[in-house]
Amino acid sequence: MxxxxxxxxxxxxxxxxxxxxxxxxxxxxxxxxxxxxxxxxxxxxxxxxxxxxxxxxxxxxxxxxxxxxxxxxxxxxxxxxxxxxxxxxxxxxxxxxxxxxxxxxxxxxxxxxxxxxxxxxxxxxxxxxxxTPTELTDAIESLLSPLRFIGLGEAVHTLAMMMTIALRFIPTLTDETDKIMSAQKARGADMENGGIFKRLKALMPILIPLLFSSVRRANELAEAMDCRCYTGGKGRTRMKKLxxxxxxxxxxxxxxxxxxxxxxxxxx
Amino acid sequence: MQSSFIEVKNVTYKYDEDVENQVAINNVSLSIEKGSFTVILGHNGSGKSTLAKLLNGMLKPDKGRIVIDGLDTSKTENEYEIRKRLGLVFQNPDNQIICTIVEEDVAFGPENLGIEPKEIRKRVDEALSLVGMSDFAKAAPHQLSGGQKQRVALAGILAMEPECIVLDEPTAMLDPIGRKEVINAITRLNKEKNITVILITHFMEEAENADRVIIMNKGEIVADSEPLKVFSMSDVLKSSGLSLPQTTELLTLLKNGGLNVNSGIISPKGTADEIFSVISGR
Structure with missing residues (x-):
């Protein structure tokens, strides 16, 4: 599913x-x-x-x-x-x-x-x-850009960057969740039976590895962004101008x- | 004296979590010329990835000095300029792609550099065509194969027009087809665009097109020469935990058996030619 x-x-x-x-x-x-x-x-x-x-x-x-x-x-x-x-x-x-x-x-x-x-x-x-989700993110960044006059310019850029990264990683993490679920099922984890509490408890062995790997991914992504000279919104241009x-x-x-x-x- | 593009002098680096007397990089010196294609081979834990991070200033040497194009990596104010000149491609393509559309991701680097939109467009198109990914400009990264994603990551670095690209095990997570695609793209960049390439890997076959091969073991350089010479040093390779390519292994066995072949050949075709010429020469 x-x-x-x-x-x-x-x-x-x-x-x-x-x-x-x-x-x-x-x-x-x-x-x-x-x-x-x-x-x-x-x-x-x-x-x-x-x-x-x-x-x-x-x-x-x-x-x-x-x-x-x-x-x-x-x-x-x-x-x-x-x-x-x-x-x-x-x-x-x-x-x-x-x-x-x-x-x-x-x-x-x-x-x-x-x-x-x-x-x-x-x-x-x-x-x-x-x-597209990207166009929407750009629209939100652009519409909120007047906030820079009250010193929130960087915050707006950060918000837009977070939305972009979240959108980018949803499919990746969905895939990963799938893999972890299969791995746990192969080890005999039962996720379909039992009451609500039992099923919630069965989710823990999925959420914890997912959390760990997300933190690792975030670290690597930050390094990769550093390597590509990312220093925040200041002095940044955009390829596509709306x-x-x-x-x-x-x-x-x-x-x-x-x-x-x-x-x-x-x-x- | 004309100095090289990269100068590494007596560099030592130790991670905080390393135990005493154990360093990741131990007194390493090397210089790399502009336009060269160097392959650094090493087993896991040989210090080769640490070296990559030292080169672009993500890690600062504990002892010694690294100078990239006249810029000292230990100075924080040089970081930006160094990263403009020296791009780093990592192992996991998934964790280097930032945007939801291929061409926008390739544009990410140039956008950070504050380049004019028109020029970014030009660079993005050029970078994508150099790595053979023009047809996927509008695709979403998660729809691509591993090799394709890694080529996008490479294009992302390329669009910043660095003089040197360091690739830290770019093929370790790829299937054989993906590996070939990436290696071909890298070789083409070096030959056609004259970009200095440092390829860090543990696959010896990938060193075939290099000008120079460096072997690292336990944080030290144990061999540094042209590929043919290095591949014939089977003892050094074995003690460094590297397995010989099957072709080289075959030639070594033939040589040990008394056949007068050159054992430093790595491509299957070269191997066949060598055996053929020795046998027919008899």
Whole structure:
């Protein structure tokens, strides 16, 4: 099972969405998520649904891939919907039995909330499907870079470097965990049976060697970084400069228009 | 007097955890010329990896001096300049690759040096093509084989354009195919780019293309000469815990049996030619 673990969900179709500058894309998607929760009524949600649908189609990632991401949260969506159906009162009573009363208002509210959650998942999937983890790290480093004015420049660089190294070593350590598990199983370790405490205890012979080897790896990696003249973020250049294109210009306008229309709906 | 690129003079080094009277490097002196290809052979614990770390200033000699291109390694302020000139490639390729994409990892060194983005791009493309990894520029390191990863690590050092590359057992964790790929890439760098190469290894076959072979045992240099001469010193090799390549072993046996062959040959083809010429010459 551990082998199927994939890093990120990047799905390259080289669409316009993939080509967007990751810094702007991140901000735009966060803005859309915020406005999904600010949308006051069905008109607003309708506008946002149309926007999300358009972005999904532009990304050229198969729609089934997006639906797959919805599967794990179906339970949450249903639960939210049910709570709304039974708790919201008002409107005409459609159905009543024992303590349960379903009103038209409740149904509408349930649909509203469910759509919100679905939209939020879909739009965040757009980000993960169209942006590599490296691009995301770069975007975060770049977006946080104004912090250097309050003396946190090195901290931002360190954070980004840590994220890069973590991403780099996830597959390596997953492989290693696999090997250690096989080695312990070959020595008769039983990891599948017994209660929760027994199974937690069985994890120790895996975690300890993994921890030791990670520390050793970290040491060697630090030496290798030293050898390549790494001295922190200061004086460092980057091969790839993030640079906005014409598409980014359109994407910004698109996002601003959507957000403005939600604000308009809230005020009037 | 024109001095060599690397000057090691009477260097002794001892690890803290070493017991008394036991040193990792004992009074070693050697000089290495620009553009040469030197192989340092030694058994585990012979001090060869310690020597590599001493060369780029990661370790400072307890006694003696090491000077790289006029820079003394014992001075901390020289470290950066020394590492720009002398790149070090380690044994485990997995623990030297820092970024999630091959070309970005190769760019890591030049980025640290503060080089212009356009120039970095040029260097990265060139380094990847020199080690034959251009097709994998966009790949993730964990999708590559060991030999491919080690070639990426080599490209990462290469993109910093050092004058000298020291490789500390770069093939120890690789399969035979991976070993061949890496050794071919190293040889090409030395011949085509005139980069000074110091290859530390315990595989004698890898010394075939070297200009010079140094054998270390217990922290000391026990032999230092051209490959053919060193390979015929079977006693020194055996006492240093090195096993002869099968070809050399075969020639030694033939020689001991009375056949007049040169036992210092290492390639299978050279061996065949030697035997053939001796037999047909009769």
């Amino acid at each position: 551990i082998k199927n673990f994939t890093l990120g969900q990047y799905f390259n179709t080289a669409s316009v969405i993939h080509k967007l500058d990751s810094r702007f894309k991140l901000v735009e998607i966060i803005a859309l998520i915020v406005f999904i929760f600010l949308a006051p009524n069905f008109v607003g949600i309708g506008i946002l649904s149309a926007a999300v649908l358009l972005v999904i189609l532009l990304s050229k990632v198969p729609v089934t891939m997006y639906l797959r991401n919805l599967k794990p949260i179906i339970a949450i969506i249903i639960l939210t919907a049910l709570l709304n159906i039974f708790y919201v009162s008002g409107g005409t009573v459609l159905f009543s039995w024992w303590i349960f009363t379903v009103t038209s208002e409740g149904l509408l509210k349930a649909a509203f909330m469910a759509t919100r959650i679905v939209l939020m998942i879909l739009i965040s999937s757009v980000l993960t499907y169209t942006t 640079s906005p294109t014409f598409y980014d210009f359109i994407a910004i306008i698109f996002t601003v228009v959507i957000c403005a229309s939600i604000i308009f709906l809230r005020i009037f």
